[in-house]
Amino acid sequence: MNIDHTNWLILEELQRNARASLREISHKVGLSSPSVAERIQKMEDAGIVKGYAAALNMEELGYPLGVYISIKIRFGKVAQFEEFIPTVPEICECHKLTGHDCMLMKGYVKNPRHLEDLNGRLTVYGELTTSLILSSIIDSKVYQGAF
Amino acid sequence: MNIDHTNWLILEELQRNARASLREISHKVGLSSPSVAERIQKMEDAGIVKGYAAALNMEELGYPLGVYISIKIRFGKVAQFEEFIPTVPEICECHKLTGHDCMLMKGYVKNPRHLEDLNGRLTVYGELTTSLILSSIIDSKVYQGAF
DNA sequence: ATTGAAAATTCTTCTCG
DNA sequence: CGAGAAGAATTTTCAAT
Numbered sequence: 001m002n003i004d005h006t007n008w009l010i011l012e013e014l015q016r017n018a019r020a021s022l023r024e025i026s027h028k029v030g031l032s033s034p035s036v037a038e039r040i041q042k043m044e045d046a047g048i049v050k051g052y053a054a055a056l057n058m059e060e061l062g063y064p065l066g067v068y069i070s071i072k073i074r075f076g077k078v079a080q081f082e083e084f085i086p087t088v089p090e091i092c093e094c095h096k097l098t099g100h101d102c103m104l105m106k107g108y109v110k111n112p113r114h115l116e117d118l119n120g121r122l123t124v125y126g127e128l129t130t131s132l133i134l135s136s137i138i139d140s141k142v143y144q145g146a147f
Numbered sequence: 148m149n150i151d152h153t154n155w156l157i158l159e160e161l162q163r164n165a166r167a168s169l170r171e172i173s174h175k176v177g178l179s180s181p182s183v184a185e186r187i188q189k190m191e192d193a194g195i196v197k198g199y200a201a202a203l204n205m206e207e208l209g210y211p212l213g214v215y216i217s218i219k220i221r222f223g224k225v226a227q228f229e230e231f232i233p234t235v236p237e238i239c240e241c242h243k244l245t246g247h248d249c250m251l252m253k254g255y256v257k258n259p260r261h262l263e264d265l266n267g268r269l270t271v272y273g274e275l276t277t278s279l280i281l282s283s284i285i286d287s288k289v290y291q292g293a294f
Numbered sequence: 295a296t297t298g299a300a301a302a303t304t305c306t307t308c309t310c311g
Numbered sequence: 312c313g314a315g316a317a318g319a320a321t322t323t324t325c326a327a328t
Contacts, residue, residue: 014201018165054161089294094285097278131244138241147236
């Protein structure tokens with residue numbers, strides 16, 4: 001599928017505010033609402049837009065500690081871990097990476113005690129390395145066309 | 148601000164599909180549209196909802212390689228790096244972490260050559276450790292109330 | 295805080311370039 | 312593929328509880 005400049009403008013707006021109305025978007029890109037609606041539909045169908053998600057302030061919700069946890073999975077425990085990790089409510093991301101520690105997770109916890117508890121539940125699957133997020137310089141970028 | 152069960156249901160729906168209509172959401176949570184609209188507005192005002200973002204399929208858009216890059220910033224270069232990194236189009240996240248490598252970035256590139264080029268632009272600020280994302284077990288979780 | 299109804303806006307469908 | 316218009320649906324406002 002071809003993503004022209006107009007489609008990138010639409011994607012830009014949807015990244016910035018996914019709840020923007022078609023009218024709003026169509027004004028910004030200089031097209032009519034039906035055209036924009038059709039373009040969005042096609043990009044959704046093509047799988048270019050995976051979805052639309054509200055970004056929550058985890059601190060305000062009572063989970064002020066953001067953590068990255070990498071784990072070197074114990075031999076033979078990979079399948080078990082992959083089944084287990086989606087059931088852990090604290091973990092919002094988990095990626096299999098190249099390199100020594102094969103998995104990287106991101107999560108949120110209430111306090112250090114809660115982190116200790118989380119680590120306790122994970123450590124049976126492998127050796128952990130835990131890092132706290134002190135601050136975020138970029139939280140989530142709005143991609144704007146080819147680079 | 149108090150986030151009751153109903154507000155969590157609303158947040159759940161907005162995480163799943165931020166473009167859902169008020170009508171749709173109000174049916175799921177068993178309230179009228181005006182009530183839901185007011186609750187959402189209050190959560191936005193309280194900063195509990197930071198925003199709404201389209202999730203893009205970077206692979207479909209021509210950036211099939213996801214990477215995590217950690218960097219140990221050279222002494223005295225932190226301020227320069229923090230100014231520079233938001234201007235790098237490939238990088239979508241950057242967090243200051245505890246531990247040895249003080250910054251962790253996430254980004255997307257076209258191919259290994261592109262990654263080499265990106266590393267070249269970053270390496271002046273510190274020592275890099277680059278890991279490719281092989282696959283994602285959890286991409287972004289829908290948080291569902293207290294845990 | 296919530297609802298129901300009316301008014302205003304937006305979305306969808308359809309026809310036509 | 313895009314525009315415009317008509318009809319359908321949704322959102323917003325507001326009075327009442």
